[in-house]
Amino acid sequence: MQNAGLAAFFENVRNLPASLKGSFVRQGPAVSDRARSQTVFSNVFLHLHSTRVHIRSLRFSTTMAMGIASLSLFIILTVTGILLMVYYKPSVDQAYDSIKDIHYVVPTGRFIRNIHRWAAHLMVVTVLIHMARVFATASYKRPREFNWLVGMGLFVLTLGLSFTGYLLPWDQLAYWAITIGANIAGSPSELTDALGITSSFDPGGFQKRLLLGANSVGQEALTRFYLLHVVVLPLALTGLVALHFWRIRKDGGLGRPEGPPTTAGKGAAVPGSPGSAPSESPRKTYGLMCIVRDRKSATNIDPADTVPSWPHLMRAELFVMMVCAAISLALGLVSNAPLKELANPGVPENPAKAPWYFLGLQEMVSYSAFVGGMVVPLIALVGLALIPYLDREREEAGIYLSGGRGRRVAWQSLLFGAVAAVLAVAIPVRFGWLRTWFPSISQLWIIVISPGTLLTAAYAAWSLWVLKRSGSTRLSAIALFTCFLIGFVILTYVGSELRGPNWGFYWSEGSWPVH
């Protein structure tokens, strides 16, 4: 006769698989909508999502998946970054050699480093496309203005992460690119020098020393850039990403075109569109109470237009993540991350170029550091940040460029912006600029009348003209944004492909003079 305790023990051992599984997966298989909802909101990682998602949000064309792509690339960067941290040493004597050893000796080191580099470039690209998409679909309008600002913060953090990471290999490329960046941070001294007040008021020097921790790029800069790159900025980015997603939920989900769902009957008032009262649905088995302001909130969505996040949204997100992984891996497999000679303060790179996303600015910096490095970026960032507050026209989010008129304005602005940018490059290249004709002119004139300021002024004038002609702030915003986008693309291309030693203009690298 078996002991009752012993029997219970063996029974428990026999039930181990089932009881283990049951303690991990509490709600059972996701076969009902309720179970699917539970899968999402009872999971600490997934419950940032809503349990149901609007069908149109799942469409590729609504978002082009750029937000998820940016997040996926950030995850890839974090994982590969942590792996690199195992072997990288942030000391000026050891950094370069540790990168060489990662490349040649560490198992998968070369692969991981290449992935990290490519994912970083791709993330800057996806973030830019994401910003353009959000703008184009007017997804910044009320109530999403705050999230637009959060997105701007994420954009700046992304660029900051890329820039701080650029220094870490401590090779010629890194050292001189960051020297340029630091001198751009010090560029207010161009203005204070021209005014003769630098000895008493030197914000440029202060900014530069704050960035570098010294008067030139050295161990101090490497330490603080490393700290920023692996701790401070990733934490800030994660926090803002969480806020970003939270706001998406609170603002009524992703910006998407309203109107009838694709297969519904046309014409009839459709539940879920603005203005219609929420319909009652016997399928709702749960209720939440919340007192909200404003019309556009998550409570005004008919469950009929929605599908469970698990599995539809999760699958779509996983798909995007896997595609990003595949692309990063493919690029990492075929193309090596660059590494030049050990950083040598005595041998400047010529031309010394900033990372590619700053090359457009460097184009303008070549005429005036203050304008290209401080003024234009500040105007651009402030302008972008203010878009939702200056364009308050009520509009449905989700239609690209707000329809036909907007598309027309966009094409015209593309043309105008492209021509203006090309002229801003071509005229100084061909004819010289102020200092060619007036060698001893005060730098103040060059700051005020530099190609960068004139280009910005031209874009602003065009946007105001569109505003006057069309009477719509949205259309003028489209005009300005499109101008800046094409200007950024063209200036980046010029700075990257058409500039050689001493920042001279050369049609190809083959015609660069050799030192």
Added chain:
Amino acid sequence: MGEAMDKSNRLAAEIRKEALRRDRRVKIGLLCASLITIALLAAAALRENVFAPWRLYQRQYARILAEKARDDRGRALERDFRVEMKQVVLPELETIDRCVSCHNGIDDPRMTDVGNPHAVHPGRYLEWHEPNRFGCTLCHRGQGRAMTFEDAKAEGRHWDYPLLPAELSQSSCGLCHSAEEIADRGGDVYAAGAALFDAKGCRSCHKVGAQGGHLGPVLDNEGLKVPGSLPMANVEGPRTLPQWLVEHFADPQTIVTGSRMPAPGLSGAETTALTTYLLSLQQRDLPGSYMTPERHLVLYAQARPDPLSGEELFSRFCSTCHDTGLFGRYDRFFETFIPAVRGESFRASADPGYVAANIRQGRAGTIMPAWGSAAGGMTEEEIRKLTSYILGREVSLEEIAANAPAVVAGAAGDAGRGAALFLKNCSGCHGADGKGKIAPSLNSPALRENASDAFLRQAIADGRRNTAMPAWRVAGGLTGSDIRDLIAHIRSLP
């Protein structure tokens, strides 16, 4: 109410169908992306763990070892051989050399009939320099940390010290050895280069160690110059330091615009030897234990040169321009006459103090360098010996110090008249401002403060035998007062 419910239900069903359709596409896409990702991971794994070039070479070598395992030692080597990354780590030399990952047979004397990278190292060098103590890049340069041949050779790969061409391999011998001790023991090219450096009188213009002229750059670290710091615009071959040195020897003016270096006129073998020697000039922290006792003596001698005789000093530092010093020499490259400092006219009139001052201070603005301890590195004793040799008699330090030239400017001589005479007679060779054209300069402090009137008078009146300086009293018809005026003018030259 029921109607609205029906409609809502129907709508929901349609939306569900669309979601499922979309889902199917997503699932297929996810499958494809996942398969591609797995394939890429597999490709990366294979590339690193199966197809890495060094692994292929090591597997080949394992087969070679098996073939050659004839005795106990051979069998032991075959048994112990593992396919893994191999490296030589030498913290005191700051090197990590992974060449042995592919060059497995580098120190196995049996590997004479196999091709590279398995072949044994030529010569007896590895007998004398065990790889585990010296590594490979110390002599051959290249990127030791690399794991592929192309990266190790590092030509055009953003590496400052690519693999040396084979004929220059002896360049590092000079880091640890003196030229004499290895001249017939594997260091013949290096020794030839060191000898050539002396024979060609390079120290007349280039400082190495403590002594040398200053017309050309200091060469103490010539072997470690990075290509980025050299003018490469006119280099025709690969843009590396050795190639720069070779082409610079062939034609200094083309490689360095405005160079004052005459082409040394070297043959191919001489170029190789001298380039080898220059590449050995490296300022690096080599541990003393690596250097032979003879090398320590060489370094000591460089810092505290052996006492050379006056004649040896003259030959090493002066004869490149002055030749024997017995006659005035026209240098076609510098387009100037070089004084006959050991000629009879000079010896008869020059004071020891004057000669010593010229050696010590040189003549700024001309090709005569300053050789004093602050500049060229000669001690006062050496200058004394040189002065003795030049004047052909022993002079003492006191004699040199006691030189007080009778400066009688103003006592006689009208500088204004002297200026006109100078312009008419002297400026053609000595330059209108006296700073020297094809004849030596007259406005240097060394001359102004140390030349006695008698010296100047003799030079002008009687000229200098075996040089281009005429005797103006005879040939030029200058009177004694003319000469006094000239001297006054010369002393007043700025």
